[in-house]
Amino acid sequence: MYLTCAMHELTCVKPRQMLVCDSALHMTDHAMTPPELAEPSPVRLKTDPALRVWHALGSLRLFSALTLYAMLLVAGGTIAQRWVGLLAAQETYFERWLFWLGPLPLPAMRAILAVMAVNLLVRMLRMPLTRAKAGLWLAHLGALLLILGGVMAGMGREEGYMLIPEGQASSAIYEYDEERGDDFKKSFSSPVRALPFVLRLKDVVKAAHPGTDEARDYRSELVIEEGGLHLPETVELNMPLRYRGYTFYQSSYLTSEQGEATILAVKKTGAWFYPYAATALLGLGLLWHWQARRRMS
Numbered sequence: 401m402y403l404t405c406a407m408h409e410l411t412c413v414k415p416r417q418m419l420v421c422d423s424a425l426h427m428t429d430h431a432m433t434p435p436e437l438a439e440p441s442p443v444r445l446k447t448d449p450a451l452r453v454w455h456a457l458g459s460l461r462l463f464s465a466l467t468l469y470a471m472l473l474v475a476g477g478t479i480a481q482r483w484v485g486l487l488a489a490q491e492t493y494f495e496r497w498l499f500w501l502g503p504l505p506l507p508a509m510r511a512i513l514a515v516m517a518v519n520l521l522v523r524m525l526r527m528p529l530t531r532a533k534a535g536l537w538l539a540h541l542g543a544l545l546l547i548l549g550g551v552m553a554g555m556g557r558e559e560g561y562m563l564i565p566e567g568q569a570s571s572a573i574y575e576y577d578e579e580r581g582d583d584f585k586k587s588f589s590s591p592v593r594a595l596p597f598v599l600r601l602k603d604v605v606k607a608a609h610p611g612t613d614e615a616r617d618y619r620s621e622l623v624i625e626e627g628g629l630h631l632p633e634t635v636e637l638n639m640p641l642r643y644r645g646y647t648f649y650q651s652s653y654l655t656s657e658q659g660e661a662t663i664l665a666v667k668k669t670g671a672w673f674y675p676y677a678a679t680a681l682l683g684l685g686l687l688w689h690w691q692a693r694r695r696m697s
């Protein structure tokens with residue numbers, strides 16, 4: 401009888417111990433998340449309007465919709481470059497808060513990135529800061545850093561145009577008026593700065609639409625000259641050249657009595673390291689999260 405009672409007590413104690421351990425693990429997982437920031441219950445969502453807004457700002461559906469809209473905006477802005485020019489398309493679709501599509505105002509990339517940053521920040525605040533969630537924290541931090549890098553690049557950017565006649569070399573960067581692009585001489589102001597190297601234009605290759613003289617595609621075959629270095633490079637539409645922190649885009653070309661010339665858009669930003677740091681954080685966070693999921697399974 402004593403043995404039966406002892407065995408009965410052991411079987412009663414063990415479930416209680418497991419329950420205590422399970423509760424302790426549950427408390428540890430959520431210990432770093434304040435109750436007001438944790439995932440709200442459906443009842444609280446129905447009765448608290450502010451909580452509904454907070455929950456919507458951090459929803460995955462919102463981030464997915466913003467990502468899809470941003471992809472469409474990039475595609476539309478890239479296509480518009482053929483008609484309005486590189487800098488005009490960039491300013492209209494990517495550097496404003498809103499742009500007009502006929503009578504309809506639509507959010508531009510700056511507004512999309514701002515809402516994305518808020519969405520990522522809210523999702524981070526709602527996640528428990530535990531070892532199991534550290535990978536997700538790093539991934540969200542990398543995405544935020546990527547958005548911050550885009551903002552910093554826009555604030556500290558230097559830009560202009562280069563006009564290089566065929567067979568000649570130049571290092572001068574100009575301010576260019578696209579509305580006067582047919583005037584070979586008057587479209588450019590005095591040089592505003594100079595490159596620390598020289599670009600020589602070997603040839604401008606133009607591909608026309610069948611049966612017309614209208615350019616379908618064109619590219620510039622260049623040689624970078626710096627000291628004793630002679631580096632051949634090519635710049636094409638949507639395929640820029642990057643060298644020593646400068647990015648060169650094929651913007652247009654000119655044909656006149658003096659011959660052919662290429663027009664390159666030139667940009668330099670001081671935030672070149674942000675994408676690399678953000679990518680490293682994203683990769684590390686996803687790897688950490690994958691390892692954590694493997695250990696749990």
